[in-house]
Amino acid sequence: MKLAFIIDPIHQLDPCHDTSVALMEAAQILGHEIWVTQVNQLSVVEGKAWALLERVELIPVQLVEGRYQAANPWYKLSSRTLVCLETLDAVFMRTDPPVTVAYLYATYILDYIDQNKTLVINSPSGIRAANEKMYALQFTKAIPETIVTPQKQLIRQFVEAQGRAVLKPLGNKAGEGILILEGGDRNFNSIIELSTLQGQVPVMVQTYLPEAKDGDKRIILLNGEPIGALNRLSSGSDFRNNMATGGTVAQTDITPREYEICTQLAETLRKDGLIFVGIDVIGGYLTEVNVTSPTGVREIDRFDGTRIGHQVIQWVERAKK
Numbered sequence: 001m002k003l004a005f006i007i008d009p010i011h012q013l014d015p016c017h018d019t020s021v022a023l024m025e026a027a028q029i030l031g032h033e034i035w036v037t038q039v040n041q042l043s044v045v046e047g048k049a050w051a052l053l054e055r056v057e058l059i060p061v062q063l064v065e066g067r068y069q070a071a072n073p074w075y076k077l078s079s080r081t082l083v084c085l086e087t088l089d090a091v092f093m094r095t096d097p098p099v100t101v102a103y104l105y106a107t108y109i110l111d112y113i114d115q116n117k118t119l120v121i122n123s124p125s126g127i128r129a130a131n132e133k134m135y136a137l138q139f140t141k142a143i144p145e146t147i148v149t150p151q152k153q154l155i156r157q158f159v160e161a162q163g164r165a166v167l168k169p170l171g172n173k174a175g176e177g178i179l180i181l182e183g184g185d186r187n188f189n190s191i192i193e194l195s196t197l198q199g200q201v202p203v204m205v206q207t208y209l210p211e212a213k214d215g216d217k218r219i220i221l222l223n224g225e226p227i228g229a230l231n232r233l234s235s236g237s238d239f240r241n242n243m244a245t246g247g248t249v250a251q252t253d254i255t256p257r258e259y260e261i262c263t264q265l266a267e268t269l270r271k272d273g274l275i276f277v278g279i280d281v282i283g284g285y286l287t288e289v290n291v292t293s294p295t296g297v298r299e300i301d302r303f304d305g306t307r308i309g310h311q312v313i314q315w316v317e318r319a320k321k
């Protein structure tokens with residue numbers, strides 16, 4: 001197969017950590033051709049999506065005594081050509097959030113790929129439908145008590161009723177802008193004003209789950225099926241469990257409650273073309289559905305001896321038959 005990956009500039013990727021590299025590496029090992037591009041290289045010409053693609057060859061990382069080691073350089077770029085994306089077997093949209101206007105417009109360009117010819121993972125309309133924070137709200141049996149509002153008064157009432165809450169900007173990732181809210185906080189009003197841009201932008205406010213101290217679990221779903229999980233623990237000096245905020249990672253299993261959450265999501269994810277997804281679960285509650293460029297594959301493979309990248313590419317192989 002011929003596969004394209006729309007990613008951030010490749011030199012910014014960390015081969016030992018980034019899931020996009022794990023997917024590309026698996027594709028190469030399974031004998032496929034890999035091309036890379038970026039959102040600013042996409043165009044529509046005569047009703048078809050085109051991209052300036054660069055052919056890439058990777059030197060796979062090695063797992064040595066429980067640590068990944070990458071060659072330097074770990075990739076080699078060669079021919080650069082303008083290609084109609086329908087001539088590829090699959091296109092992986094893996095640009096990191098935030099979902100900017102440029103990102104959003106890229107998804108509109110990807111709409112001009114005939115899905116019967118080329119698989120786009122994840123579906124551009126699915127990515128647009130699924131704000132990573134808001135999408136979880138429809139699974140009312142899975143989420144903790146949550147409101148979304150720009151209204152200070154509503155937020156205050158919610159926090160007073162809950163005792164403690166977590167405020168989340170709707171468009172961020174990696175723990176950015178996540179704050180703890182407590183009724184007696186002397187900065188309460190300022191926090192809300194800053195986070196909502198003076199009441200203009202809604203934020204998510206969610207009951208604080210004390211189980212967060214035991215970890216924020218990332219579960220990877222492939223076409224609605226859980227295929228691996230990873231626990232993330234906070235560093236101790238920060239309440240956030242994100243890897244990007246200094247959190248540590250740990251081996252974990254998927255509990256019956258978590259399987260049940262995945263079952264609740266499966267059909268909706270499939271309907272929306274959200275094939276490769278990472279959900280976040282704290283204390284048995286769904287807190288986020290990551291659809292843009294979910295990560296965790298390197299760490300799960302390291303702990304569990306799995307090859308999640310291979311599973312994903314083999315799924316694409318079967319889907320293309």
Ligand SMILES: Nc1ncnc2c1ncn2[C@@H]1O[C@H](COP(=O)(O)OP(=O)(O)O)[C@@H](O)[C@H]1O
Nearest residue numbers: 173174175176207208209212216240241242288
């Ligand atoms: N309801 C909650 N209760 C306690 N901590 C939370 C809650 N929601 C999020 N957090 C903390 O904030 C971190 C980031 O939250 P998340 O919703 O996954 O957003 P992000 O997109 O930034 O990863 C989590 O790892 C966790 O430490």
Ligand SMILES: [Mg+2]
Nearest residue numbers: 174175280288
């Ligand atoms: Mg998260």
